[in-house]
Amino acid sequence: MTSILSINTVRFVVLLLLQVLVLSNINFLGYINPHLYILFILLFPVKNNRMTIIFLSFLLGLSIDMFLDTGGINAAASVAIAYIRPVALKFSFGALYDHQSIKFSTTELGQRITYISILTIIHHFIFFSLEVFNFSKILLILQNTLYSSIFTILLCVLITIIFSRKKKK
Template identity: 40%
Template sequence: MQNNLILLSIIRLILLVFAQVLIFNHLNFYGYINPLVYVLFFYWYPIRENKSLFILLSFILGLFIDIFSDTTALHAMAAITVAFSRPLLMRFCFGVNFEFQGFTYKNTTKVQRATFLLLLILIQHIVYFSFEILSFSHLLLILKKILFTAIVTFLFSILLSSLFATDQDI
């Protein structure tokens, strides 16, 4: 059972890299909005799996996105940040219930799941765009990119999550 979840996570990682690199990196809404849907990996990764493996897979995910997007470790840095902050976000969104053995994704409300996904996206975007632009004089540009890209990423992520989610998610 555990090997199946790890294999499923690795397959999702590979598919999200291909989807991000081949499809979503080429969508330019208004010239600067590219949905970063690989954030779904952090949303879909099971709670009870090896946390060291999760950090490693997160780094690999970010690294592959960086290699194919030519973004000099920005995605890897954002992916590691999201991976480390995920337990805090889960505790914030789901309360201490997620630490219990019987916790399943089906026991949560849609608002809790949407909040969790949105917070993952926002943290990823804040780190990514802050270091991409790296200038306080362009604060409005950073905020504009974070806001609009987060909205589009959230919509695409909800769509993809509803299409490909299983009962074993989170």
């Protein structure tokens, strides 16, 4: 239990600092940035209380908003994906989720990519809708969502692969 707590605390702080100091300054092609911090919400232990993850993702989103002066858009998008996470888990892992026995390091790569993609795209869509805050610019929202999602999904998958291999050895 203590190891889960400490791992998640470290992950929270590291992802927060990585996001605000490095990843939000990439500006690939002028505006594309990955939002890797949602990895914290994606990899949060399944067995834990649903209230805890919703509250923690709000806290994480709000801290990032504070650093990036974005009002509350990161918090809103994070809370939303934390709430619908069980649905995405059930959709991508099926029977495994019903038994509450998912370990992300042992799941199949295809299933993991589906899971990451669903939540990333939803997160980015809410994020950019709130950032642009103008539904007459829906094309801009969709364009940003698409490009940034690709970037985020790639990074998330890569990082989960790198870190799960260590555990197998």
